[in-house]
Amino acid sequence: MIPIYRQNDIKSIDAALASAGMLEMAIAHAGFSVFTLAIEMLGGPYGKRVAVLHGPGNNGRDGLVAAELLRGAGVSVKEVVYGGAEYSDACTYSEMDLVIDGCFGIGLSRPFKAPPIGPEINVLAIDVPSGLAGDEGKVLGSAVKASATLCLTGIKLGVLISHGPDLCGDIYLAELGLGDPGLTSHREYLVDDFDLAQLGNLRSRTDHKWSHSVAVIAGSPGMDGAAHLVCDSAYFMGAGIVHLYTDMGNQRGDYGVETVVHQTAFADFDEPGKRAFFHELAHRFKSLVIGPGLGREPWMTELIEGVISCGLRTVIDADGIAAVPSIEWLASRIASDHPGVILTPHQGELRSLLERSGGKDAVDDLLQQNVCSFAGDFAAKSRASLLLKGGPTVVASREGACYLTSAPSASLAVAGSGDTLSGMLGAVLSYQGDMAKQAAITAHLHGLAGRSLSRGLSGDLARRARDILLRFEASGKSHWNGNLQRPTQIEGNLVAGKQLVVGYH
Incomplete structure (x- = not known):
């Protein structure tokens, strides 16, 4: 079973990572995971155009790491700052093959104004679609509608309940390979296909x-x-x-x-x-x-x-x-x-x-x-x-x-x-x-x-x-054979750890 995280859990983990001097490493791992899923959604980097929306928090930093990696792979990348003139202009997104949403994560507590992204554009949300409350799955103002959401460290409760399934698209998990500092136990879990082995024999x-x-x-x-x-x-x-x-x-x-x-x-x-x-x-x-x-x-x-x-x-x-x-x-x-x-x-x-x-x-x-x-x-x-x-x-x-x-x-x-x-x-x-x-x-x-x-x-x-x-x-x-392994992709010393958790399409 996959542990489900709430906002306070993530705050505890971030504090523990910062105390251990590992926060920058976590952001690097997260950005790399976003990059690998983005390349998969693009079908390869050649001739592709991506807009990376970034806000003031760690989600924005994850997006900027992914932006640099995408440029290095040959993708044309436009960085768009939340609240700027380009952010509110529909023309910013109309020619894009993919938009990466890194505006806000689960810490958002005020109404959000979603950008005018057309429904025909693929959107990859980092952690949660901006505007979605991470614990309740409610919409704060308006929200980004994603084609896929990459949860980092753990699955957030809000992506699974209320409006979450309608806004998140397919839900992926990148565990980042940093362990689970700051938490000793979980009380909420997501059941997935691997758990069916427990019904066998x-x-x-x-x-x-x-x-x-x-x-x-x-x-x-x-x-x-x-x-x-x-x-x-x-x-x-x-x-x-x-x-x-x-x-x-x-x-x-x-x-x-x-x-x-x-x-x-x-x-x-x-x-x-x-x-x-x-x-x-x-x-x-x-x-x-x-x-x-x-x-x-x-x-x-x-x-x-x-x-x-x-x-x-x-x-x-x-x-x-x-x-x-x-x-x-x-x-x-x-x-x-x-x-x-x-x-x-x-x-x-x-x-x-x-x-x-x-x-x-x-x-x-x-x-x-x-x-x-x-x-x-x-x-x-x-x-x-x-x-x-x-x-x-x-x-x-x-x-x-x-x-x-x-x-x-x-x-x-x-x-x-x-x-x-x-x-x-x-x-x-x-x-x-x-x-x-x-x-x-x-x-x-x-x-x-x-x-x-x-x-x-x-x-x-x-x-x-x-x-x-x-x-x-x-x-x-x-x-039911009990021999299944969770897929983990390893690149160099960075663990992408990307797996499809919930596919709604």
Whole structure:
């Protein structure tokens, strides 16, 4: 996983580098990394023209180092000072093959006026596009729209959330080869393809089918498709055996030969029936999924409470989330030694839960935080991990860690895709490990499968959720051998360390 940095982290690193007399070396490394990516974007230096925009800070100095290297390679370079006459003249950029944006970095705190660069011009932003807040992903005034962004030292949170993905283009990372002075630990991480190796070879030699058994409580009359998708996805992701408990009125019953189906009349449970049901869950299964297609029945809240009391690693999704009365109610039902509960809402489901917890006035205040801060606060208050679906999907643990996926895809905006993710999670969580980390890697694979569906199509078109199942193995297989190495380009004694982290194009 790739550490994510905030503004205070970078200030600490810069201070440590300056104290060690290494700041000038860091700027040289950064400028060289900008130069190498610029040459790649240009397709070579011959006959090319580049404008380098530079401001008063270290981003500007990085750009000036790159400018000198580009000149040495034979590129025609125009240096443009932020705020000068040429900066505001559209003619400055109209003949350029590339514009390098080094005006401001993550330290910007005042409104920014973006230069008039036409949409047809390729733009390489240094660290973050100027005008983008490095921690929140908000636009300060106006912002540069980049074709590619080269993050230096580490990925900045703002490029991944809010307006960041719309402004950054493809996101690259140059780690600069200087280590990580000034920081001792990270709590926010970006999941990438290399992490998929952690989902491979999870079983031990002595495992049997009940070692990774999954209980699914899903489906209702007219909503049995959700139960199908959950069960199929659980098997795709390595469940040993799946038992489906579904409403007695759901008579269709075609769930595949592998799934054991229990027609269960939840509304008619008496006290002995409830005790027997929850005892069976607690003693037979390793993980549990509840909610998809289950309906909005009055007995749902009591069912959720009983499921939590079973002490299984539990996924609460869809109608299960709707049955949670409030965040405080959830926290009061999850014991400190519970192996883990994870909620998997989309933004609409989350908003409804927040409104039930604190009223409408509290919702907007909570959501004004950046998504990592919000998710972390939610997990701490609810005592449950949170997987908030979106672009990117964010996973926060009750212990304070936060993970973002780097494979968002609008192809997942289709009915049933959340059910496939729930089934995947149910299977993966039947294997012991860090729940939030497992969930984040699984969500990343889910995103890769969705993205692969849109290749060759016009945009990220939604497809049937069932198609996602067909892409799981193809999306993850090449990354599950555990032998992948991150690409690092070494030139002389300078480490470019350039890798594509998030490709939106």
